[in-house]
Amino acid sequence: MTRTSRVNLHPLRLTRTSDAPIYLQLYRRFRDAIAAGKLQPGDRVPSIRSLASELSIARGTVEQAYQMLIGEGYFLARGPAGTIVSPRLDGAGTSGQAHHARAYTPQSARQQATPDETEPFQFGLPALDAFPRKTWARLAGRSLRVLDTAAMRYPDPAGYEPLRHAIAAYLGISRGIVCSHDQVFITAGYRGALELVCRTLLQSRDVGWHEDPGYVYARDFLLRAGMNLVPVPVDDEGLCLRTAQQQADGARFALVTPTHQCPTGVALSLPRRLELLKWATRQQAWIIEDDYDSEFRYHGRPLPALKSLDQDDRVLYASTFSKVLFPGLRLGYLVVPESHIERFRDSARHLSGPGSILPQATVAAFMEEGHFARHLRKMRVLYAQRQRWLMDALAQTFGTELSIVKHAGGTHLLAMLPTARSDRDFAAAAQSHGLAVQALSRWRVSASNPGGVLLGFANITGPEHARVLARRLFDATRTG
């Protein structure tokens, strides 16, 4: 499938007297060679070791350039099979940006991204370079050998039992949630969890509170499922409960992100948590707690889940492995009240479920053997660093033009624009230059100022990378 590079990249004419550091020159050379068609999609590029030796530069320098090229989708690292020019880059274009220009729309970025594209700043993607792929492959290989004819049958609609045990144990230790594995349903991502809730407890045209701004994909999903959503503003204590009650006290459900409100990052305050639970009990309403990235909190004590305070079984706790492992797994889970297990099992039997057992068995082994906890600890340190890199680079490049909202955690920054600027225009300009920036107003139902942008930082591999991206963002969005 892959050809060896047909063009000789050398002499690269790298110069130590240039303004730009060597890694950046290297990065640009490769980008230009691809744009000019000298390197074609699928071409193999030299190994880091051999290029470093040929150019008499440090391996770390080559590695830095390669990581940027991989991070931006120009290169594709295939482990022992070597690194190639991404097969999906179709055709040339100035500065290699042509392939980014086609049909990028933020609404569908989460799903549309084809396998070997990375858009810088992409929202919701974990650090792909830092995932322990070798350990993962080893565990998956082992699961493969141990799995027997049992794995060939129609699976349990609630998911692979050992994984449900591992999740129940993890939630008890890390999120303060006491539950049995019978309450845990493995789903095909967060969407699968929402679908299970809709099919089991809700009906078309049910009224539900939704955070505004709030997770746009969940909103889309619920609207398509026929729900009647009431947008509820978010302030610095999270969902404005008073407003919600004034607008629709009789709502049937509330969808909340209490740990890090998505996308503003605020935590729902304890008084509001208790009020929300009280409301749900009184109204016999359901609270859907989306706990998508609570693991990533970089200072202060970790907040327990809302579910941990739930005395009356009104909370449906949903989470996903997309942020803590990787989205390609397509696995999430839902914890349901004990009294509703049978109803959920019944509807799970009529849905398409979490898929094949093998990926579930691999996650179970990863959790059981302590790799999961270790990976989370490592990621917390890494993300705190990457967040800092991006914050510094943005401050340096944009000065006061962007003001970063202090986040307690997560994998993206929210940066506010000056009142006069449209965040949609800003995001569109960035997108047309291949930067996966999202406009805050796309995540809002009600019009409001000032605008802001969401910038994912999980795949920023160093301070220089952050500066290059900040600069590209600045250039792309410069007005006039």
Next chain:
Amino acid sequence: MTRTSRVNLHPLRLTRTSDAPIYLQLYRRFRDAIAAGKLQPGDRVPSIRSLASELSIARGTVEQAYQMLIGEGYFLARGPAGTIVSPRLDGAGTSGQAHHARAYTPQSARQQATPDETEPFQFGLPALDAFPRKTWARLAGRSLRVLDTAAMRYPDPAGYEPLRHAIAAYLGISRGIVCSHDQVFITAGYRGALELVCRTLLQSRDVGWHEDPGYVYARDFLLRAGMNLVPVPVDDEGLCLRTAQQQADGARFALVTPTHQCPTGVALSLPRRLELLKWATRQQAWIIEDDYDSEFRYHGRPLPALKSLDQDDRVLYASTFSKVLFPGLRLGYLVVPESHIERFRDSARHLSGPGSILPQATVAAFMEEGHFARHLRKMRVLYAQRQRWLMDALAQTFGTELSIVKHAGGTHLLAMLPTARSDRDFAAAAQSHGLAVQALSRWRVSASNPGGVLLGFANITGPEHARVLARRLFDATRTG
């Protein structure tokens, strides 16, 4: 997790003068030892080789007994890890049937079957003993090594592209369907395909034709999706088109199994195929073709798919890997008209999709390297043989009490009962003895006589096994 067998099974007191052949004595001994609690769930049993050598009998004899025990869920074969007593057998019971008695309901058999249970006669399960597991594990292991960070991202909502190419090529050669990979959507089983159709082309309360009797799980799914189903009788040319048109000519869709009507096995005649297509064109209605096991036809020429005659793009072609590979994969696919690709992509983006890439990559490799075609050829021979074994055993045991409907293929038999007998009673009696027999009337909407039962034969491993099962069925359902 597993303990070594704590009881000494020997001397088994096998006797060559007994009425029963050695393998049957062995089979009963193990079953009794389990029932009596001498062998516990999870206990390891001797290897075939060592037991044969200890008892001085042929390995084939031990193997025959073990295969029956595995086939009936007493044992669990774990490849190189050895064979154990199924961990899910809870507790003792006379003749080892106690574990079968709990909560078996045919409605949910397809989904409820927990991993290490097999119910004899189970519908829709392929031959688990004949699957090339080593080849599969090798290919999966390779896919695992080759997969890179691309597989970690949010996947293409239409599924893994190389698999879509492989399916398009296969359909062209084997089913007479000319399509591009862009038209192929990988889904989480057949249910995923139906969901994609519902969300893209249909609306709640749309009227659709459904075969009567017809595939009960599809009917359930569509009813839950809010469709308004019109049952249409089936005669020896398949769906009675005239009746359908008289009842609901303006229907929005028709769900058909043209190759082997499910469960009667008849093929939709060519004149009716053409009429059906003409109707769909005239009404701008959709035909959903469920081609679930067309590969298994044991005599006569294979019928091309209805889709191959579809000039006006009215047919949505759905199939599944559950029957031709194994259901635990949870993979199916849907071929959509070229003009509707974008609409389907849009709705696929909002559904939970076909799951992780790895299983899809394994299927792709299995198809690309010719293993799939080889496996199908092998299975055609095997199933023809197993079908014959069961037909012979039923005839021998039941005489004229059961009359087998001649099937052209598939993995189950339809056997009709005498007019006076209720097939639900017959099936319930069989189920209470651990036999996964389904009543035909459960698959019908309109009451009709005579009743019948559906008997899966894919996991019957020999003529003796067939005779033992036929006998068990006879004893379980004996009246008075």
